[in-house]
Amino acid sequence: MTAREQSPRTLLLWDIDHTLIETRGVGRAIYDRAFPAATGRPLTNLATIAGRTELEIMRESLRCNNIEPTAAMIERLATALVQGYEDARDELATTGRTLPGAKDTLATLAANPAVFQTALTGNLREVARIKLEVFGLVQFLDLEAGAYGDDHHERAELVAIAQERASKRAGVAFTNDATVLIGDTPNDVAAGLTAGVRVIAVATGKSTSEELQSAGATAVVHDAYALAQVLSARG
Numbered sequence: 001m002t003a004r005e006q007s008p009r010t011l012l013l014w015d016i017d018h019t020l021i022e023t024r025g026v027g028r029a030i031y032d033r034a035f036p037a038a039t040g041r042p043l044t045n046l047a048t049i050a051g052r053t054e055l056e057i058m059r060e061s062l063r064c065n066n067i068e069p070t071a072a073m074i075e076r077l078a079t080a081l082v083q084g085y086e087d088a089r090d091e092l093a094t095t096g097r098t099l100p101g102a103k104d105t106l107a108t109l110a111a112n113p114a115v116f117q118t119a120l121t122g123n124l125r126e127v128a129r130i131k132l133e134v135f136g137l138v139q140f141l142d143l144e145a146g147a148y149g150d151d152h153h154e155r156a157e158l159v160a161i162a163q164e165r166a167s168k169r170a171g172v173a174f175t176n177d178a179t180v181l182i183g184d185t186p187n188d189v190a191a192g193l194t195a196g197v198r199v200i201a202v203a204t205g206k207s208t209s210e211e212l213q214s215a216g217a218t219a220v221v222h223d224a225y226a227l228a229q230v231l232s233a234r235g
C-alpha cells in the first residue's frame with residue numbers, strides 16, 4: 001500500500017482565532033460595522049468573545065444592547081457579519097497575520113496521509129472560510145468536514161458534529177481516541193474535555209500556559225512549531 005492509499009487515523013480539529021491567525025482588531029471593527037447595519041442601532045456593548053461560538057456572541061450582544069435575539073435578527077446579523085468579512089478581505093490581509101509556524105505546521109500535517117484536518121471554530125462557517133482564504137491556509141483543511149459557530153451555540157457540541165462530517169468525508173470512523181482538538185482558550189479545552197477528546201492548547205492567545213494547563217489541556221505548547229513536535233510524537 002502506498003502512502004496515498006492509507007486511510008487517515010487521526011482527526012485534527014483546529015480552532016482559528018489566536019490558534020492559526022489573528023485579525024489584530026479587524027474582527028472587532030467588522031462587528032462594529034455589521035451590528036448597526038443589521039439592527040439599525042450602534043454596538044454599545046459587546047459580549048466577551050474568546051473561545052465562544054458566534055451564536056452565543058450574537059445572542060448576548062443583541063441582548064446586552066436591548067435587542068431581542070429573534071431567529072430573524074440573528075440571521076440578519078450573521079448575514080451582515082459575513083458581508084463585513086467579504087468587504088474587509090484587504091484590511092484583514094494587511095492588518096491581520098498568520099501566527100508564527102502555523103502555515104508550515106498545517107502544510108506538514110496536510111502532507112501526512114495519516115492525518116485528516118479540519119476546523120472547529122466559533123466563527124460562522126463563511127467567516128472561517130474567508131479568514132482561511134485571506135491568510136492562505138484554506139487548502140490545508142477540509143472545511144466541509146468542520147464544525148462552526150452557526151452549527152450549535154455550545155462549542156462542545158461542535159466536536160461530534162465535526163467527527164461525523166469528517167468520518168463521512170474520509171470514509172473512516174473517527175472515534176474520540178482518534179480525535180485531537182487544538183485551541184487557545186479554556187473554552188476550547190472545556191469543549192474537548194466535555195466531548196471526550198484530547199486537547200492540545202496553544203498559548204498564543206490571551207490565556208497563559210498555566211491557565212490552559214489548569215483548564216485540563218492534554219498538552220500545552222507555546223507556538224505552532226512546538227505543536228508540530230507534540231503531534232508527531234503522538235503519531
Ligand SMILES: [Mg+2]
Pocket residue numbers: 015016017018019051183184185205
Ligand atoms: Mg481561538
